[in-house]
Amino acid sequence: MTDKQRENLKNRIAVVAAWGVALIFFFPIFWMVLTSFKTEGQAIAVPPLLVFEPTLENYIEIQERTNYVKFAWNSVITSFGGTAVALLIAIPSAYAMAFNPTHRTKDILMWMLSTKMLPAVGVLMPIYFLAQKAGLFDTKLxxxxxxxxxxxxxxMLILFNYFREIPKEILEASRMDGTSTYNEIRQIVMPLAWGGIASTALLSIILCWNEAFWSIVLTTTEASTLTAFVASFQAPEGLFWAKVSAVSTLACAPIVIFGWLAQKQLVQGLTFGAVK
Amino acid sequence: MNRTLVRLLQAPSIILLLLWMIVPLSMTLYFSTIRYNLLYPEREGFIGLENYRFFWTDAAFFPALMNTLVLVGSVLIITVVLGLAISVLIDRPFRGRGIVRVMLISPFFIMPTVSALVWKNMMMDPTTGLFAAMWNAMGWQPIEWLQDMPLFSIILMVSWQWTPFAILIFMTSLQSQDQEQKEAATLDGAGFWSQFYNLTLPHMARPISIVILIQMIFHLSIFAEIFVTTSGGPGVQSTNLTYLIYIQSQQAFDVGVASAGGVFAIILANIVAIFLIRAVGKTLTV
Structure with a gap:
C-alpha cells in the first residue's frame, strides 16, 4: 500500500466514524419524532417498532384535548418578551459603552457577566416571595x-462586541456633517449592527425557550411554558408516550431549527465572546 | 455624544442588574440567619448560623455535595474528551459534512425536560425502552437504569446534551487553526498524534478552558433532568445541591435552611465564576 492509499483509507474510515457518531447522537431525537407518529399501543410495543403505519392522531389529539396551544403561546410570549425587554435595555447601554468607553467600561461588563453566574437556586426564596407579594406568581409577566x-x-456583552466592530471613522464622518445622536443610531449604527442584533435575539430566545427552573417553580397552571408542561408528564400515572413525543417534537422543532441557523453566532454568545 | 447622555444610556442596564443582584441576594442572606419555616410561622427570630449548621449536618448534605461533584466532574471529562475527538474527526472536508454537523449539535437545543423524558421513557425504561430491547437481543438481563444506577443515568443524559456544546465550540476553534503550519508539519513527517499534541492541543487550550468553566456554571445547577427522571432518588442517590435546596424550600417549606443552602451554592458557583470571568476578560478589548 502506498502512502497515498493509506491516507485515503484513513480518511474513509474517519468519514464512516463521523457518520456513525452523528447517527448515534441524533438517534434519540429521531426516535422521539418517530414515536410521535405511532399509536399508544405501538409506542410501548416490545420489541420496539421501527416500521409501522404512521398516524397523525397524536398531533390532532394534543391540540384538542390538552392545553398545548396555551402553553406554546406562553412560551412564545415569555421568550420573545424577555428577549425584547433585554434588547431594549441593552442596545442603548451597549452602544454608549462601545463608542464612549472609559477605563471602567471593561469592569462594568465583567461585573454584569458575574451576575449571570448567580445560581438560580441561591435566590429562589426571595424571587418566589417577591413574585407572590407583587401578585405576579404564575403570570407570564x-x-x-x-x-x-x-x-x-x-x-450586553455580545452587542458590545458587535458595536465595537463598527468602524469609528464612519461615525466621526457623520458627526462632522452634524448628524444628531438619534439619527446616528437610526441611520448608521442600526443598519450595520442589524445582523448582530438579530443573532443576539436568536440566542436569547433559545435560552429562554429551554429555561426550566424558573418556569417550573414560578408557574402552576396559567403561565406554564412548554418546558414546565413537558415536565408535568414526569408522573408515572397516565403515561402516553406517543402523545408526549408529539408534544416534545412540537416544542423542540422551532428551537432546533433556530439553533441550526445561528450556529456561528451561538458560539460567540455561549462563550461570552471568548471564542469567535 | 456628551458625557451625561452616555451615562444616561448606560444607567438602565446597570441599575436594573444591580437591583436584580442586590435585592434577592441580601434577602437570601437575611433569611439564612432567621428562623423561618412556612409550616411554623409562630417560630421566628434571629438564630445566627443555626440554619447553616442544620443544612451542613443534614444527612443528605454530604451525599448531595458528593453527587454534585461526581456529576460535574464526570460530565466534564466525558464531554471534553468526546467533544475533542469528534470535532477533530469531522475537521476535514467530506460529503455530507453539513448534515453530520447538524445531527451532532442538535441534542444541545432539545429542552432539558424533553431530553429527560425521552431518555427516561424511550431509552432507559426496563421493559419497553430501547436499551432493554438491545440487552434482550444480546441475551442479557435488562438494567433498571434509574433504579440501579440513577446518578450514572443522569450523567449519561447530561453528557448527551452537552457533548454537542463542546463540539460546537471546538469545531469553530479548529477552523481558525493555522492550516499551513499543519501542512508543514506533515511534510516534516509529523504523525497525527504528534501534530495533535504539539499543534492542535495548544491551539485549543483556551476554548477547552472556556468550555470547562461554562459547563461548570451550568452543571452546578442541574435541576430539570433530576426533577423529571429520578426526583433525586432512590433515597438521595441522585440528589445534587440544587435539588436538595429545592426540596428544602418547596417540600419542607423551610425558608431559612433553604436560604443557607442557597448561600452555599452561591459561594460554590462564585469560585468557578472568578476563573471564568478572568478568562473572558482577557479577550474583551475596550
Missing part, C-alpha cells in the same frame, strides 16, 4: 422580567 434580567448580561 414575572417570567418575562426574570428572563430579561437573566439574559441581559449575555445580550
Amino acid at each position: 414575572v417570567l418575562v422580567i426574570i428572563y430579561a434580567m437573566v439574559n441581559l448580561p449575555i445580550v
Whole structure:
C-alpha cells in the first residue's frame, strides 16, 4: 500500500466514524419524532417498532384535548418578551459603552457577566416571595422580567462586541456633517449592527425557550411554558408516550431549527465572546 | 455624544442588574440567619448560623455535595474528551459534512425536560425502552437504569446534551487553526498524534478552558433532568445541591435552611465564576 492509499483509507474510515457518531447522537431525537407518529399501543410495543403505519392522531389529539396551544403561546410570549425587554435595555447601554468607553467600561461588563453566574437556586426564596407579594406568581409577566434580567448580561456583552466592530471613522464622518445622536443610531449604527442584533435575539430566545427552573417553580397552571408542561408528564400515572413525543417534537422543532441557523453566532454568545 | 447622555444610556442596564443582584441576594442572606419555616410561622427570630449548621449536618448534605461533584466532574471529562475527538474527526472536508454537523449539535437545543423524558421513557425504561430491547437481543438481563444506577443515568443524559456544546465550540476553534503550519508539519513527517499534541492541543487550550468553566456554571445547577427522571432518588442517590435546596424550600417549606443552602451554592458557583470571568476578560478589548 502506498502512502497515498493509506491516507485515503484513513480518511474513509474517519468519514464512516463521523457518520456513525452523528447517527448515534441524533438517534434519540429521531426516535422521539418517530414515536410521535405511532399509536399508544405501538409506542410501548416490545420489541420496539421501527416500521409501522404512521398516524397523525397524536398531533390532532394534543391540540384538542390538552392545553398545548396555551402553553406554546406562553412560551412564545415569555421568550420573545424577555428577549425584547433585554434588547431594549441593552442596545442603548451597549452602544454608549462601545463608542464612549472609559477605563471602567471593561469592569462594568465583567461585573454584569458575574451576575449571570448567580445560581438560580441561591435566590429562589426571595424571587418566589417577591413574585407572590407583587401578585405576579404564575403570570407570564414575572417570567418575562426574570428572563430579561437573566439574559441581559449575555445580550450586553455580545452587542458590545458587535458595536465595537463598527468602524469609528464612519461615525466621526457623520458627526462632522452634524448628524444628531438619534439619527446616528437610526441611520448608521442600526443598519450595520442589524445582523448582530438579530443573532443576539436568536440566542436569547433559545435560552429562554429551554429555561426550566424558573418556569417550573414560578408557574402552576396559567403561565406554564412548554418546558414546565413537558415536565408535568414526569408522573408515572397516565403515561402516553406517543402523545408526549408529539408534544416534545412540537416544542423542540422551532428551537432546533433556530439553533441550526445561528450556529456561528451561538458560539460567540455561549462563550461570552471568548471564542469567535 | 456628551458625557451625561452616555451615562444616561448606560444607567438602565446597570441599575436594573444591580437591583436584580442586590435585592434577592441580601434577602437570601437575611433569611439564612432567621428562623423561618412556612409550616411554623409562630417560630421566628434571629438564630445566627443555626440554619447553616442544620443544612451542613443534614444527612443528605454530604451525599448531595458528593453527587454534585461526581456529576460535574464526570460530565466534564466525558464531554471534553468526546467533544475533542469528534470535532477533530469531522475537521476535514467530506460529503455530507453539513448534515453530520447538524445531527451532532442538535441534542444541545432539545429542552432539558424533553431530553429527560425521552431518555427516561424511550431509552432507559426496563421493559419497553430501547436499551432493554438491545440487552434482550444480546441475551442479557435488562438494567433498571434509574433504579440501579440513577446518578450514572443522569450523567449519561447530561453528557448527551452537552457533548454537542463542546463540539460546537471546538469545531469553530479548529477552523481558525493555522492550516499551513499543519501542512508543514506533515511534510516534516509529523504523525497525527504528534501534530495533535504539539499543534492542535495548544491551539485549543483556551476554548477547552472556556468550555470547562461554562459547563461548570451550568452543571452546578442541574435541576430539570433530576426533577423529571429520578426526583433525586432512590433515597438521595441522585440528589445534587440544587435539588436538595429545592426540596428544602418547596417540600419542607423551610425558608431559612433553604436560604443557607442557597448561600452555599452561591459561594460554590462564585469560585468557578472568578476563573471564568478572568478568562473572558482577557479577550474583551475596550
